[in-house]
Amino acid sequence: MTTPFPLFHLPRLALIPVFQFMESIDVIAFSLLSKKARNVSKIVCKFSSRNVQLTVKSDHLYICVAFEMWRQMGLKYYFNTENIPILVNAMSQKRTFTHKNSGLTASQWLERVLDVTNCESIGQLDLKGSPQVEVCDTFGKLQNIRKIYIFNECFDNFAKKALEIISPVTREISLFKIPFDSREEFQTFLRSNLNYLNIPTNTFPNFKFTLDDLMVTNALKLDLNNGKLNVKEINQFFKNWMENKCDPRQEHLELSTSEDVDENNLLEGLKAVPFPRDRERWFNYSKQLDCSSELISGGYDIWRTDRKKATITFGDVWGISFYAWS
Template sequence: MTTPFPLLRLPRLALLPVFQQMASIDVIAFSLISKKARNLSKIFRKLSASSVNVTVESDHLYICVEFEMWRQMGLKYYFYTESAPQLVNAMFQKITFTQENSGLSASKWLERILDVTNCESIKHLDLKESPLVDVCDTFGKLKNIRKLYIFKNCPNSFAKKALEIVSPVTREIILFKIPFETREEFQTFLKSNLNYLNIHTSTFPTFKFTLEDLMVTNALKLNLNDGKLNVKEINQFFKNWMENKCDPRLEHLELSTSEDVDENNLLGGLKTVSFSRDREKTFRYSKPLDSPSHSFSGGYDIWRADRKKATITFGDVWGMTFISFYAWP
């Protein structure tokens, strides 16, 4: 009969070399045993994650912790809603958890890993499906999420709840579906002081982002390369901006169209001043988004009634015309 080793009863001086010899994956697994184990892990082995990715599936949560950016050394952990299948691989046993074998709910399990790895931000939060476990309590405690992905199989109810909770702390929201049943509900979301909204809806041919949607959106940066606005609507937006009819928060707008674009139909009716393609400008965002700044060459300047300036650029790539709009501070 094997007698369990009383690790938690060792004096602190004896614990220090033990923790220093433990692999990171074992330190995290040990911290899940109890609150005391978590505290000891944080005291004797200070882990510092460079990034953490979290994926929500229907039957499990997946978290990948990376400690060294230049080596991309990732530790993967899974939390299953039911008892995991019999696992022969000893390493896989260390990274697979349930409430039964960890004594923690999915939400508490996720919080414990983020705590012991001293994670200050989530790199990617991927919502692929609705979980059978409640993780929204943990979402409410996250302080910084670089990118939130809403995938097409994520149910509307779960996607909307997650957006409501984490939108204020997310740098970029990437939508592969529109989880709102009505245009009014969608526009309420568009007005909610977003940072960077990136819409990819090519897989939903019935969805049409309208000029009215664009007029009410107050995101700092908006990517509508799949938004299906036509050149006439884009030109009307520029005119509305010059007449101070758009939300003032917008700093950078990205659009694309398969229509033929030239100065006459895109800039018609606008008073513009062009500048040379040899001249480079750097636009800096007011908040940290996907990047602190963006550089470009050439373009056309327009002015609003209050003398605020914006720059419009456009160019063809693979049969599509990509248009950018920058509103200078």
């Protein structure tokens, strides 16, 4: 029979070398034992997470914390204890937790890991399933999420609730499924002061992003990869913008069409003025999105009734970009 070592009885100077010989993943696992263990871990080990990626699936949470380019660790928390694989593998730097072996709920576990690693922001949040436990409350405590991806496996109700909570604190949202029950509900979401919205519409065979959708969208940046709008609809949007009928918040639009783009047809009636192809301009966003600015060359300038300027550029294959200058 072994006698437990009274680790907490050691003075702080004696604790420091003990923790220095522990791997980061072991320190974090230790911090989950109790509130006192968490406090000791935070005092002795000053973690500084470089990037954190969180994945939500139907049976578990997975959090990957990178401290440097070469050093990262992964932790999993399983909701359904009957389906837990054996993942205790020091070489793979992954550990598995449940309520049974940690004494923590999923939300408590997640908050503890983020606290100990001094995580101030989430680099990427992937919703790949709908958990049977409540984790949205924890999402509400996150102040900064760079990217959120909604995947097809995520149930609509969970996706909508997560978007409602997270949208105000995220820079970029990518929808690989449309979780809304009606066009009206979808357009309400499009009006919700988003920063960067990416909708790869080629992944939705029965979904069409319409001109009406585009008219109500007020995201600072909207990316419609392989969008299904035709040249006539795109031309009408530009005319509506010139007549000040679009939301003025939108700064950058990326879209494409399955039609062959004739520049003359797309620019018809816009009184567009060509900008020299060999000259470049920096376009600056009003907020930090995926980047703070973009370098554009050439294009065609158009003006709104209030003299605000926008530039239309054309890519190599059906790609069209629209920049509204501040």
